[in-house]
Amino acid sequence: MKKEKATIHDIARKLNITASTVSRALKDHPRISAETKKAVQKTAQKLNYQPNHIAAALRNGKSKIIGIIVPTADRSFFSSVVRGIEEIANGSQYNVMICQTYDNYEKEVATVEALLNARVDGVIASHGKETQNFDHFLKIKERGIPLILFDRSNDELEVSSVVIDDFLGAYKATEHLIQQGCRRIAHFTNTRKISIFKERLRGYREALLDNKLPYDETLVIESNLQLEDGRSSTEQLLKLRERPDGIFSASALSIVGALQVLKENNIAVPDQVALVGFSNETYTSFTDPSLSTVEQHSMRIGNAAAEIFLEEVNADQKKFIPQKIVLKPELIIRQSSLRKK
Amino acid sequence: MKKEKATIHDIARKLNITASTVSRALKDHPRISAETKKAVQKTAQKLNYQPNHIAAALRNGKSKIIGIIVPTADRSFFSSVVRGIEEIANGSQYNVMICQTYDNYEKEVATVEALLNARVDGVIASHGKETQNFDHFLKIKERGIPLILFDRSNDELEVSSVVIDDFLGAYKATEHLIQQGCRRIAHFTNTRKISIFKERLRGYREALLDNKLPYDETLVIESNLQLEDGRSSTEQLLKLRERPDGIFSASALSIVGALQVLKENNIAVPDQVALVGFSNETYTSFTDPSLSTVEQHSMRIGNAAAEIFLEEVNADQKKFIPQKIVLKPELIIRQSSLRKK
DNA sequence: TTATATTGCGCAACCGATTACACATTATGT
DNA sequence: ACATAATGTGTAATCGGTTGCGCAATATAA
Numbered sequence: 001m002k003k004e005k006a007t008i009h010d011i012a013r014k015l016n017i018t019a020s021t022v023s024r025a026l027k028d029h030p031r032i033s034a035e036t037k038k039a040v041q042k043t044a045q046k047l048n049y050q051p052n053h054i055a056a057a058l059r060n061g062k063s064k065i066i067g068i069i070v071p072t073a074d075r076s077f078f079s080s081v082v083r084g085i086e087e088i089a090n091g092s093q094y095n096v097m098i099c100q101t102y103d104n105y106e107k108e109v110a111t112v113e114a115l116l117n118a119r120v121d122g123v124i125a126s127h128g129k130e131t132q133n134f135d136h137f138l139k140i141k142e143r144g145i146p147l148i149l150f151d152r153s154n155d156e157l158e159v160s161s162v163v164i165d166d167f168l169g170a171y172k173a174t175e176h177l178i179q180q181g182c183r184r185i186a187h188f189t190n191t192r193k194i195s196i197f198k199e200r201l202r203g204y205r206e207a208l209l210d211n212k213l214p215y216d217e218t219l220v221i222e223s224n225l226q227l228e229d230g231r232s233s234t235e236q237l238l239k240l241r242e243r244p245d246g247i248f249s250a251s252a253l254s255i256v257g258a259l260q261v262l263k264e265n266n267i268a269v270p271d272q273v274a275l276v277g278f279s280n281e282t283y284t285s286f287t288d289p290s291l292s293t294v295e296q297h298s299m300r301i302g303n304a305a306a307e308i309f310l311e312e313v314n315a316d317q318k319k320f321i322p323q324k325i326v327l328k329p330e331l332i333i334r335q336s337s338l339r340k341k
Numbered sequence: 342m343k344k345e346k347a348t349i350h351d352i353a354r355k356l357n358i359t360a361s362t363v364s365r366a367l368k369d370h371p372r373i374s375a376e377t378k379k380a381v382q383k384t385a386q387k388l389n390y391q392p393n394h395i396a397a398a399l400r401n402g403k404s405k406i407i408g409i410i411v412p413t414a415d416r417s418f419f420s421s422v423v424r425g426i427e428e429i430a431n432g433s434q435y436n437v438m439i440c441q442t443y444d445n446y447e448k449e450v451a452t453v454e455a456l457l458n459a460r461v462d463g464v465i466a467s468h469g470k471e472t473q474n475f476d477h478f479l480k481i482k483e484r485g486i487p488l489i490l491f492d493r494s495n496d497e498l499e500v501s502s503v504v505i506d507d508f509l510g511a512y513k514a515t516e517h518l519i520q521q522g523c524r525r526i527a528h529f530t531n532t533r534k535i536s537i538f539k540e541r542l543r544g545y546r547e548a549l550l551d552n553k554l555p556y557d558e559t560l561v562i563e564s565n566l567q568l569e570d571g572r573s574s575t576e577q578l579l580k581l582r583e584r585p586d587g588i589f590s591a592s593a594l595s596i597v598g599a600l601q602v603l604k605e606n607n608i609a610v611p612d613q614v615a616l617v618g619f620s621n622e623t624y625t626s627f628t629d630p631s632l633s634t635v636e637q638h639s640m641r642i643g644n645a646a647a648e649i650f651l652e653e654v655n656a657d658q659k660k661f662i663p664q665k666i667v668l669k670p671e672l673i674i675r676q677s678s679l680r681k682k
Numbered sequence: 683t684t685a686t687a688t689t690g691c692g693c694a695a696c697c698g699a700t701t702a703c704a705c706a707t708t709a710t711g712t
Numbered sequence: 713a714c715a716t717a718a719t720g721t722g723t724a725a726t727c728g729g730t731t732g733c734g735c736a737a738t739a740t741a742a
Contacts, residue, residue, distance in 0.1 A: 005484065007728055018692055023729060031690060053458045054404065055728035058395045058697045065459070072420065073439070074623075079415035083441070095455050098414065098439040100424070114436050117394045118406070143346065256627050263629070282415075283624035286597050288604070348698055359722055364699060372720060396698035399727045 006047035014043050026051070057119060066096050066309060067115035069125035071103045076281045077298045078126070081150060084302020085124055092310055094121070103128040112136040122146040122309045127154070129192055129224070146312035148305045151296075152194055153324075160312065162304045162325045166196045169294040169329035170203025173248050173276040176292070176331055178211045180274050180339045182246030186219040186237050188230065188254050200250040200278065219244055223254065230257025238265060245273055246337075252279040252293060259287055259336065275336040289335030296329050347388035355384050367392070398460060407437045407650060408456035410466035412444045417622045418639045419467070422491060425643020426465055433651055435462070444469040453477040463487040463650045468495070470533055470565075487653035489646045492637075493535055494665075501653065503645045503666045507537045510635040510670035511544025514589050514617040517633070517672055519552045521615050521680045523587030527560040527578050529571065529595045541591040541619065560585055564595065571598025579606060586614055587678075593620040593634060600628055600677065616677040630676030637670050 008022040015022075017036065025032045025040035043049075057063040066089055070078040086096055097120060101108040108128050115123055116139065123140050126149065134157055140147045141159060153161035177185050187204045190197040205215050221236060223229035230253060237244055238261070249255040255277030262269050269275055269289055276292040277284060284291040304325045312320050349363040356363075358377070366373045366381035384390075398404040407430055411419040427437055438461060442449040449469050456464055457480065464481050467490065475498055481488045482500060494502035518526050528545045531538040546556050562577060564570035571594060578585055579602070590596040596618030603610050610616055610630055618625060618634040625632040645666045653661050 009728075019729075020693080020731075021691055023731085024691085027730090031688095033690060036690080050454075050458055052399075052460060052728050054395055054399045054460050055697090056730075058393075058399050058699095059728080059730050061697075063395065073414035073423070074417055074420035076415055079413065079441075082414070083443075086441070095438075095459065096440075097436075099437075100420075100427070102424075113391075117391055118436065119393065119395050283627045286624045286628050288629040349700095350698075360699075361701075361723080362721055364701085365721085368700090372718090374720060377720080393698055396727090397700075399729095400698080400700050402727070 005052075006044075006049040007052070008049070010047055011040060011043050011049060014047070015039055061119075062121050063119045064094055065118065065120045066094050066306070067118070067120035067123045067125075068096050068098045069108065069111055069115070069123065069127075070098065070100060071126065071128050072100050073098060075279075077151075077279050077296060080298035081126075081302040081305070084299040084304075085306040086302075087299075088303050088306035088310070101128050103130060105130040105133075109136045112140060116140065116143065116145075120145070121313055122148070124148045124150065124305045124309060126151045129190070129194065146309050148308050148312075150301050150305050152196055155195070158322050160308045160322045160324065162301050162308065162327070163196070164296045164301065164327045164329045166199035166329075167203040167206070169278065169296070169331070170200040170248065170250070171207045172203075172329070172331045173278070173292075173294055174204045174207035175211070176333065177246040177248060177274055177276060177337060178207065178213065180246070180270070180337055182244075182274055183213060184216070184219065184242060184244040185213070185246040185248055186221065186244040188221055188223065188225060188233055188247065188249035188251065188258070190225050190250060191222040197250050204248055225249070225251035225254045227253045227257045230254030231261050232257075234258040234261040238267075243273075247273060247275050249275075249277045252277045252281040252284055252291075255291055255293075255336075256283065256287060259289075259291065270335065270337050270339050274339065276331075280332060285334065287336075292334045292337040293332050294329045295332050297327055300327055346393075347385075347390040348393070349390075351388055352381060352384050352390060355388070356380055402460075403462050404460045405435055406459065406461045407435050407647070408459070408461035408464045408466075409437050409439045410449065410452055410456070410464065410468075411439065411441060412467065412469050413441050414439060416620075418492075418620050418637060421639035422467075422643040422646070425640040425645075426647040427643075428640075429644050429647035429651070442469045444471060446471040446474075450477045453481060457481065457484065457486075461486070462654060463489070465489045465491065465646045465650060467492045470531070470535065487650050489649050489653075491642050491646050493537055496536070499663050501649045501663045501665065503642050503649065503668070504537070505637045505642065505668045505670045507540035507670075508544040508547070510619065510637070510672070511541040511589065511591070512548045513544075513670070513672045514619070514633075514635055515545045515548035516552070517674065518587040518589060518615055518617060518678060519548065519554065521587070521611065521678055523585075523615055524554060525557070525560065525583060525585040526554070526587040526589055527562065527585040529562055529564065529566060529574055529588065529590035529592065529599075531566050531591060532563045538591050545589055566590070566592035566595045568594045568598045571595030572602050573598075575599040575602040579608075584614075588614060588616050590616070590618045593618045593622040593625055593632075596632055596634075596677075597624065597628060600630075600632065611676065611678050611680050615680065617672075621673060626675065628677075633675045633678040634673050635670045636673050638668055641668055 008019045012019045012022045022040050025037045073079050089096055099111045101111055134154055147159045149161040153163055189201050208215050221233040223233050247258050255275050262273055267273055278294045280293050280295040284293045349360045353360045353363045363381050366378045414420050430437055440452045442452055475495055488500045490502040494504055530542045549556050562574040564574055588599050596616050603614055608614055618632050621634050621636040625634050
């Protein structure tokens with residue numbers, strides 16, 4: 001039953017020509033006659049020939065595969081980015097190999113190793129939360145393989161990156177809360193020193209100050225930003241003598257936690273406390289009230305990353321200067337922050 | 342800057358031995374002396390040697406890559422399955438290549454082609470909703486490459502599969518609604534003739550009949566089971582003279598739509614209408630009330646699929662008989678179906 | 683008509699690792 | 713002491729395409 005896979009040599013034998021001619025014919029080489037090309041194509045069809053990418057990859061030193069490293073594909077944000085990458089990549093005959101690190105540093109290092117051994121032509125990655133040391137990414141760079149970081153990037157690495165303007169997103173979100181009448185706005189941020197969270201914190205702070213509101217550190221709560229963290233952070237806020245009347249969270253999950261706790265305490269959202277999160281995950285529109293959030297245009301992030309990759313592989317090794325693309329986020333206002341006037 | 346990648350030949354030259362000895366030393370071949378092995382390992386380290394999997398793949402005819410085909414990774418169910426596969430696969434030095442078809446038939450066919458050309462050692466797949474013709478999967482089988490289907494499987498294909506007992510899941514869900522006092526239970530099912538949906542419908546039907554409740558076709562609504570479909574289906578139900586007092590949906594998204602519409606119409610959930618969905622997606626616990634659902638133990642599905650793959654690759658070509666693993670689902674009861682007695 | 687281009691295709695090396703087979707050396711058995 | 717076995721390493725082919733170089737045949741130019 002197992003069909004013997006045909007090679008170009010099989011085709012060549014059948015036509016009494018050489019494999020090199022077949023190879024050229026299949027690639028539409030200008031020096032091959034039209035008849036030969038037609039004949040080759042016909043027999044290729046007949047023999048059910050499927051090119052062996054591995055052989056080509058070995059010879060060419062390029063696998064036509066882009067490695068993608070994400071913490072998890074199980075999030076609208078990351079899966080949309082992947083989709084955005086695929087859109088562009090497939091158009092240029094590249095396939096993608098998606099790898100999940102589950103935010104685990106060891107797994108991330110192992111993944112880079114695996115992709116390197118698989119000889120991918122490029123890597124598009126967003127590193128995990130644990131990642132402090134970037135030697136594994138450096139290794140990719142040293143190999144001369146294009147590396148593009150997105151969302152969570154690292155400026156010291158001197159590689160191209162695609163990010164959104166986290167500062168702006170946070171600024172808009174906070175400003176919106178202020179416009180809705182909030183005067184004591186809390187902020188959930190991450191304990192780690194990841195730039196996106198630092199930027200979001202900065203945006204929050206600036207918006208407050210620009211609107212003559214005090215920046216109060218007791219209202220800034222650090223955590224891992226998961227659901228449970230959102231819950232406990234909110235409980236912490238409720239214990240304050242002066243409770244906040246708005247929360248802007250740097251994540252999507254933690255604001256869900258906040259909403260849960262507020263409802264359990266019979267605190268009206270958005271009237272007593274208005275909420276805005278970050279990242280337009282599916283579930284943010286399913287809660288009651290639905291959650292306002294910062295949309296990151298993840299598909300476009302993927303598009304941009306893939307485009308940079310294509311530029312880099314096609315550029316001369318040395319000439320390429322790392323570029324940083326910053327996309328503008330958009331505030332999506334839903335019920336959790338829209339007070340009736 | 343671009344480090345020249347070292348090969349076994351470089352190591353060999355440095356040690357005045359041949360590449361074959363190096364190759365053997367690295368693979369811990371019994372006929373190589375301990376000293377040589379040590380020396381090889383040391384210089385491999387020094388030269389920062391990374392094995393070229395592509396070369397090995399070409400020679401061995403095995404890439405050590407498992408191709409995974411899913412409609413989308415952006416769902417807890419599929420991403421958990423992938424995780425389950427990775428758990429097992431990584432333990433046996435296999436890497437995975439995740440491909441998304443977005444439920445698009447052409448993309449699915451192209452993906453199979455791509456994986457075949459990439460010479461993956463096996464394919465674990467869940468086909469798209471559009472897929473009626475399975476010739477592309479047949480092609481994998483004909484190549485002698487292990488193919489394991491999960492969730493959405495196809496019995497005619499005669500390949501191994503891992504599924505859950507959809508009948509049982511649906512039966513349990515429906516029975517639970519009956520126990521909660523529901524007497525007119527509606528069901529959302531898919532228009533396509535996909536077996537999982539047929540089985541769920543059957544489970545629903547059996548549970549009704551076993552409990553002496555009539556099976557009423559006007560309460561069974563076919564759609565694509567997306568959010569909007571859930572909304573319109575529910576609106577349709579509300580127009581009935583005799584409204585249902587419970588809904589069991591074969592999908593997670595559509596039951597969210599149902600909840601939305603019921604709330605908009607001030608119908609109490611679960612007291613007036615109780616709801617149960619299928620698939621324990623993240624968001625099902627974030628709605629208000631939270632949604633009861635059928636948990637599919639997706640991680641285990643992935644584990645099982647990967648295990649079958651390993652058995653198949655290690656088995657003699659012909660000896661392997663396709664096996665079908667059926668896992669038991671579990672009913673998760675949340676607020677949307679739990680009536681206070 | 684002779685010189686130069688162009689066309690069409692073959693030859694053979696190559697990518698990097700793997701492995702059957704061969705061979706020399708040393709160890710073990712009787 | 714001699715036959716046999718075990719040990720350690722080298723030789724060379726192989727996986728399937730790709731491509732620089734070369735050569736002959738035909739076409740174009742001068």
